[in-house]
Amino acid sequence: MLPLFVAIPLGLGFLLPLLEEFRERSKLYAGAMILETGFLLALSLVKFGDKGIYRMGGWPPPIGINYVLDGLSSLIVVVISAIAFVTAIFSLTYMSEYRNLGKFYGLFSLMLAGMYGVALTGDVFNMYVYLEVAAISSYALVGFNRGPEEIEASFKYLVMGAVGSVFILLGIAMLYGSVGSLNIAEISVRVSEMADKSFILLSTALFIVGFGLKAAFVPFHSWLPDAHSSAPTPISAMLSGVLIKVLGIYALSRLLFNGLNLPELAPQVLTWVGAGSMFIGGMIALGQKDLKRLLAYSSVSQMGYITLGLGMGGVLISQGKPAIATLALIGGIFHLVNHATYKSLLFLFSGGVEKLYGTRDLSEISGITGLSPVSGAAGTVGTLSISGIPPFNGFWSKLVIVIAAIWGEMYPLAGIVLFTSAITLAYYLKVQKELFLGEVAERAGLPGKISPGLYLPLVILAICCIGLGLLYLPEFRGVVLKPAALALQEGSEYTKLVLGL
Amino acid sequence: MFTYLLAFILFAVGLYSVINKRNLIKIIMGIIIMEHAVNAFLILIGYRLSGEAPIIEEGATVTEFVAAAVDPLPQALVITSIVIGLGVVALMVSLAVRIYQHYETFDITEIRKLRG
Numbered sequence: 001m002l003p004l005f006v007a008i009p010l011g012l013g014f015l016l017p018l019l020e021e022f023r024e025r026s027k028l029y030a031g032a033m034i035l036e037t038g039f040l041l042a043l044s045l046v047k048f049g050d051k052g053i054y055r056m057g058g059w060p061p062p063i064g065i066n067y068v069l070d071g072l073s074s075l076i077v078v079v080i081s082a083i084a085f086v087t088a089i090f091s092l093t094y095m096s097e098y099r100n101l102g103k104f105y106g107l108f109s110l111m112l113a114g115m116y117g118v119a120l121t122g123d124v125f126n127m128y129v130y131l132e133v134a135a136i137s138s139y140a141l142v143g144f145n146r147g148p149e150e151i152e153a154s155f156k157y158l159v160m161g162a163v164g165s166v167f168i169l170l171g172i173a174m175l176y177g178s179v180g181s182l183n184i185a186e187i188s189v190r191v192s193e194m195a196d197k198s199f200i201l202l203s204t205a206l207f208i209v210g211f212g213l214k215a216a217f218v219p220f221h222s223w224l225p226d227a228h229s230s231a232p233t234p235i236s237a238m239l240s241g242v243l244i245k246v247l248g249i250y251a252l253s254r255l256l257f258n259g260l261n262l263p264e265l266a267p268q269v270l271t272w273v274g275a276g277s278m279f280i281g282g283m284i285a286l287g288q289k290d291l292k293r294l295l296a297y298s299s300v301s302q303m304g305y306i307t308l309g310l311g312m313g314g315v316l317i318s319q320g321k322p323a324i325a326t327l328a329l330i331g332g333i334f335h336l337v338n339h340a341t342y343k344s345l346l347f348l349f350s351g352g353v354e355k356l357y358g359t360r361d362l363s364e365i366s367g368i369t370g371l372s373p374v375s376g377a378a379g380t381v382g383t384l385s386i387s388g389i390p391p392f393n394g395f396w397s398k399l400v401i402v403i404a405a406i407w408g409e410m411y412p413l414a415g416i417v418l419f420t421s422a423i424t425l426a427y428y429l430k431v432q433k434e435l436f437l438g439e440v441a442e443r444a445g446l447p448g449k450i451s452p453g454l455y456l457p458l459v460i461l462a463i464c465c466i467g468l469g470l471l472y473l474p475e476f477r478g479v480v481l482k483p484a485a486l487a488l489q490e491g492s493e494y495t496k497l498v499l500g501l
Numbered sequence: 502m503f504t505y506l507l508a509f510i511l512f513a514v515g516l517y518s519v520i521n522k523r524n525l526i527k528i529i530m531g532i533i534i535m536e537h538a539v540n541a542f543l544i545l546i547g548y549r550l551s552g553e554a555p556i557i558e559e560g561a562t563v564t565e566f567v568a569a570a571v572d573p574l575p576q577a578l579v580i581t582s583i584v585i586g587l588g589v590v591a592l593m594v595s596l597a598v599r600i601y602q603h604y605e606t607f608d609i610t611e612i613r614k615l616r617g
């Protein structure tokens with residue numbers, strides 16, 4: 001069943017642009033996309049919690065390529081499918097005025113294939129190939145509107161992304177040269193037997209730079225606000241919601257935790273890079289006037305929380321505190337899931353707002369709640385979740401990260417997390433004040449109503465935002481998040497699963 | 502060892518060009534140079550002096566083959582990475598053409614509609 005996750009989107013990704021030769025504007029493409037993502041969502045939910053591997057061509061793991069489904073990758077696959085499904089529903093209405101829809105959905109589908117591949121594969125070079133599949137289609141999607149700004153953003157993203165990919169490939173070459181294998185589990189076994197680890201450290205550094213460029217850690221974040229604010233709205237939601245996480249932080253932590261057995265210093269670097277991204281991204285977001293750019297900078301900041309949680313987990317593992325390490329990893333993964341829901345909610349919301357008001361400038365928009373109560377309520381849930389107000393999901397994941405930092409005696413980090421939460425609250429209060437409250441400005445050409453196709457996805461995501469808070473309860477956490485955290489923490493489980501030792 | 506070093510120097514030249522040049526075409530060239538430096542490095546990893554092409558002939562045992570042949574895996578990787586590189590470069594060049602149509606320049610300091 002595992003290859004279906006890659007095969008279906010890959011096949012549809014090439015089929016839809018071909019169909020466009022016959023029918024240019026049609027709901028057919030959107031319908032196909034909704035069916036595809038819906039099927040994959042159902043499949044990923046059925047598969048959730050399973051463990052197993054798929055051997056490509058029947059070759060046993062260290063020789064052939066294999067797909068691995070464990071606690072973490074099954075969770076990531078569910079996240080990808082869920083966000084893609086909601087986004088596909090949204091684009092049915094939102095994209096209906098655009099031309100070349102066959103190409104749009106084709107590229108969207110290819111991007112999904114790449115992300116599923118990265119999430120599932122157990123081979124380093126195969127991961128690189130899927131990463132490029134997802135990245136190249138996202139470069140093209142960012143420039144889909146073909147205006148000057150979009151093309152410029154796409155080029156900037158492409159240059160940074162290509163440099164990142166080259167660094168990753170060099171890291172893979174270095175790894176193969178010193179270890180002699182490309183299978184992540186086999187690499188893990190051989191690295192633990194190695195005496196001289198200097199080349200491992202070198203390739204770790206290359207991986208951190210390369211995947212850091214993909215995940216927009218702070219010194220490398222300059223492309224993200226341009227790319228994410230220029231892309232068509234459904235793609236912004238996919239990029240900020242899932243792509244930077246799967247291509248960046250998931251792939252990196254899979255390699256560092258499961259493949260390279262946590263090289264020394266790497267978790268510390270991740271922790272501090274995360275803290276830096278969190279703080280600096282938040283500070284820049286504070287001064288933004290464009291809604292989508294504000295959301296994009298906030299993505300940089302929120303990625304920092306995830307990186308911090310995972311890095312802190314690594315540090316605590318090497319300090320020999322496994323229980324608190326699990327908690328920190330749970331915090332990071334929990335925040336990843338939460339951020340995927342509320343950031344895609346907010347990006348889709350910003351698309352609806354742009355359609356309604358014809359602008360994204362915060363100072364020109366007011367009174368959404370009066371104009372469209374449902375989307376106003378959904379947007380409010382999104383902003384409250386991301387700023388960490390108690391009943392919503394964002395609060396619980398930040399709480400887990402702070403508790404882990406305090407129990408792990410890393411007080412400065414706990415301080416930075418709390419301070420950044422305050423900054424986040426500040427800039428989302430600004431959004432609240434500007435957008436939702438106040439009188440509806442008298443503007444010519446206001447269509448007046450948001451169509452149901454645009455606010456239904458928002459409502460689904462808002463319900464998720466409230467419901468996911470339940471994952472904090474130990475019963476749910478033990479079933480959903482703990483297996484994911486243990487998949488990273490217990491490297492030997494992963495090798496056992498793949499190599500069957 | 503010296504040849505490995507040459508691959509790294511080539512990589513550094515490409516990186517310098519990407520970071521320091523203002524012309525879009527030179528940035529694209531820099532990325533191409535970086536990609537090829539990595540490809541050369543991959544090939545060098547699998548290479549051995551007076552190695553043979555990794556094709557098993559009839560009657561040869563596996564141990565003889567392993568002792569004589571070069572490592573075929575990096576070569577397979579390089580072919581894949583060349584194809585990916587081709588796709589990236591094609592996309593990059595077509596975007597550069599589009600940028601030239603919009604702005605009538607290749608200078609990145611003049612292509613700045615997006616702030617910070």
